[in-house]
Amino acid sequence: MRRTIINSLLLAATAAFLSLNWILQADPNQRNFEVLPDMAHSIPYDSYASNPNFRDGMTLRLPVAGTVIRGITPLHYAATPADAERAGRVLVNPYPATDAAARTRGAAIYNTYCEICHGVSGKGDGIVAQRGFPTPPSLLAPNALGLPDGRIFHIITYGQKNMPSYASQIDRDDRWKAILYVRSLQRGK
Numbered sequence: 194m195r196r197t198i199i200n201s202l203l204l205a206a207t208a209a210f211l212s213l214n215w216i217l218q219a220d221p222n223q224r225n226f227e228v229l230p231d232m233a234h235s236i237p238y239d240s241y242a243s244n245p246n247f248r249d250g251m252t253l254r255l256p257v258a259g260t261v262i263r264g265i266t267p268l269h270y271a272a273t274p275a276d277a278e279r280a281g282r283v284l285v286n287p288y289p290a291t292d293a294a295a296r297t298r299g300a301a302i303y304n305t306y307c308e309i310c311h312g313v314s315g316k317g318d319g320i321v322a323q324r325g326f327p328t329p330p331s332l333l334a335p336n337a338l339g340l341p342d343g344r345i346f347h348i349i350t351y352g353q354k355n356m357p358s359y360a361s362q363i364d365r366d367d368r369w370k371a372i373l374y375v376r377s378l379q380r381g382k
């Protein structure tokens with residue numbers, strides 16, 4: 194009698210187990226049931242995908258107005274004669290004439306970017322000028338001798354008449370070093 198009861202209980206348990214197993218089939222594509230998932234599963238947006246959460250619909254946010262690029266000090270000058278004059282009054286070459294390493298680097302910059310027009314010694318007889326480009330004034334002439342360093346910095350940065358800007362090719366440090374080299378050409382040593 195006892196055995197019959199135990200057996201029927203076991204049979205009932207097995208049947209319950211099998212039917213539950215069938216009813217609650219696991220779907221590997223579905224998450225397990227979660228209680229209070231809160232923010233465990235955020236909605237990812239690709240950087241360039243449109244995004245309904247912002248009024249302009251962009252996922253990537255623009256930098257705040259006035260943001261300064263790390264490591265780059267803003268240069269508050271414009272390509273105008275007035276600002277060229279102001280640069281000449283305000284900007285000072287951070288490298289002293291005695292800095293040999295800076296001068297050597299400046300020579301490399303000059304010979305790479307300036308020499309083609311201004312010539313090896315600065316007389317304005319570079320190969321480009323010899324082939325028909327408007328001849329630049331000699332860097333050894335009184336006018337160039339009288340230009341303050343800051344003014345030349347402005348010329349390299351923004352260009353001047355037929356001379357284009359070299360801001361994208363020569364970083365600021367190298368512009369100052371090139372000026373150091375121009376000064377040494379002017380001194381003749």
Ligand code: HEC
Pocket residue numbers: 303306307308309310311321326327328329330331332336337340345348349353354355356357359363371372375
């Ligand atoms: C594509 C040719 C060209 C290149 C390259 C060039 N320049 Fe010039 N540069 C000129 C011309 C042309 C002028 C005259 C502009 C004008 O009429 O005001 C000039 C003017 C100048 C002046 C003013 C001279 C004066 O007496 O008014 C300086 C200083 C100068 N350049 C320095 C440089 C330096 C430094 C570099 C290299 C970073 C350089 N230039 C590269 C063509 C060039």
